[in-house]
Amino acid sequence: MEETQEAVQLPLSAQSADKKHTKGSKMTTGALSGFKVLDLSRLLPGPFCSMLLADMGADVIKVEDPKLGDYIRWWPPKIGKNSGFHVVLNRNKRSLTLNLKAPEGKEIFRKLVKDADVVLEGFRPGVMRKLGLDYETLKELNPRLVYCAITGYGCEGPLALKAGHDINYLALNGVLSYSGKDGQPTLTGVQIADLGGGGLLAAFSIVTALLARERLGTGQFIDISMTDGALTWNCLRWGKFLADGKVPSPGDDFLNHGFACYNIYETRDGRHMSLGALEPQFWKAFCQTAGRPEWEQPHYFEPGPHQKTLQEEIAAFFKQKTQAEWIEQFKESDCCCEPILNLAEVMDNPQTQARRMVVELVHESWGAYKQLGIAPKFSLTPGSIRTHAPELGEHTDQILESLQYSREQLKTLRSKGAI
Structure with a gap:
């Protein structure tokens, strides 16, 4: 039975939006509860990393420039006054505005470091050293500090100081060289280097270092x-x-359009089906369900010119019906043939819902929206969505008051542009 979800409104002292799914667990806090992360990163790789840590219970303090903050906050399209990108990437975090170029800002950051477990940043190599806040300096204040720097090309090598984006990283590491078909490379739909090579690897590495x-x-x-x-x-x-x-x-192998049994095919209504019948049992099941027993030949998984002929035949086959009709025909067949869904369909898909990968929330200003769920399911220390993405500097006073700054001192710091 498909589980229904009601939109959850998170109060300031928010409970888990996934609370009903974690009933009976032996711990009510995430596995990283009690760890403090100072996140200076912006845009995608670093914030994705710290989101993963925050989902598992870490106290992530998003340290932002007082004027602009994280640039991704302002990118359209927006949900209310905030970018949709920011809303998804920065849940479960607190926002502190801090001018790290001001002496007072540096002093505050050093005080925070003394009690922090992790510093995460995504500046070019050397920037933090110029600010006097590099690892070698900070570890003198806190020898137990784990410091993680995410950069495009690393902290050494001839490209260390060069600018780049996901497309450049994938170009230089070979991924794009065989992604595509008919000899032509193509862009990937998601940022593999930013998310997989950067944010995800950083989160794994931080937990390993801890x-x-x-x-x-x-x-x-x-x-x-x-x-x-x-x-x-x-x-x-x-x-x-x-x-x-x-x-x-591109297109030279069984996993990148080279083989007919592992490919994408257009349907009569302009939609597409994915076929991944690599193993013999799946290929046999596909041929049987398709009613094309003549395709079930040993050479289906061998390279050669016959692959192009087979691709053309299967392409013509899928053109005969709409995607909906193919979904119905293949729904009971265990042959690795599935429809290509758009994001709206993914959100409503029974499998996505069953895995609680869509969490419906209500913000007091933004209104109702659908947040990405938490992918890893822990039996004892489940992750949770506790708070919405913060407004710029929303927690500045709260954090600085915990460092014993008075209201008068906060007023002075603001007048100096330090916070």
Whole structure:
């Protein structure tokens, strides 16, 4: 039975939006509860990393410039006054505005570091050193500090100081060289280097360093290169290249449009179906459900000119019906044939709902919206959505008052542009 979800309005002292799904768990706090993260990063890689940590219970303080904050806040389209990107990426965090170029701002940050577990930043190499807030300086204040720097090309090498974006990182690490078909490379729909090579790898590395700290008693510096991180995603083609010596290219292999059994096919109504019948049992099931027993030949999984012929035949086959009709025909067949859904359909998909990957929330200003759910499901320490993405500087007074700053001092700091 499909589970229905009601929109949850999170109060200031918010409870988990996924509370009803974690009833009976032995711990009510996330696995990272009690860890404090100072996040200086902006845009996508760093905020995605700190979102993952915050979802698991970490107290993430988003340190932002008093004037502009994280630039992604202002990117259209917006939900209320905030960018939809910001709303998704910065849930469960507190926002502190701090001018790190002002002496008073540096002093506040150093005080926060003394009690922090993690500093996360995404500036070019050398920026934090110029501010006097680099790892070597901060570890003197807190030897147990884990410091993670996410950059495009890493902290060393000939490209270390060069600007770049996801497309450049994937171009230089080979991923784009064989992504595509008919010999033409293509862009990926998601930012693989930013998210996978950067944010996800950084979150894993931070948690690993925190575990190592419990054994060694000291923190350490983590150098995350988005180019390096996504380079490791070449593992399958890297291994094949080592074995056969053939440089990969678009459409040359069974996983990138080279084989008919693993491909995308257009339907009569202009939609598409995905076919991933790699193994013999799945290919057999597909051929049987399709009513095309003549396709069930051993050479279906061998390279050669016959693959193009088979692709053309299957393409013509899928053109005969609409996507909805194919969904109905293949729904009971275990042959790895599924429709390509758009995001609106994904949000309403029974599988997405069953996995609680859509959480319906209500904000007092923005109104109702659908937030991404939490992917890893922990049996004892589940993640939770406790608060909406913060307004710029929403928690500045709260955080500084915890450092014993008075109301009068806060007023002075604001007048100086330090917060």
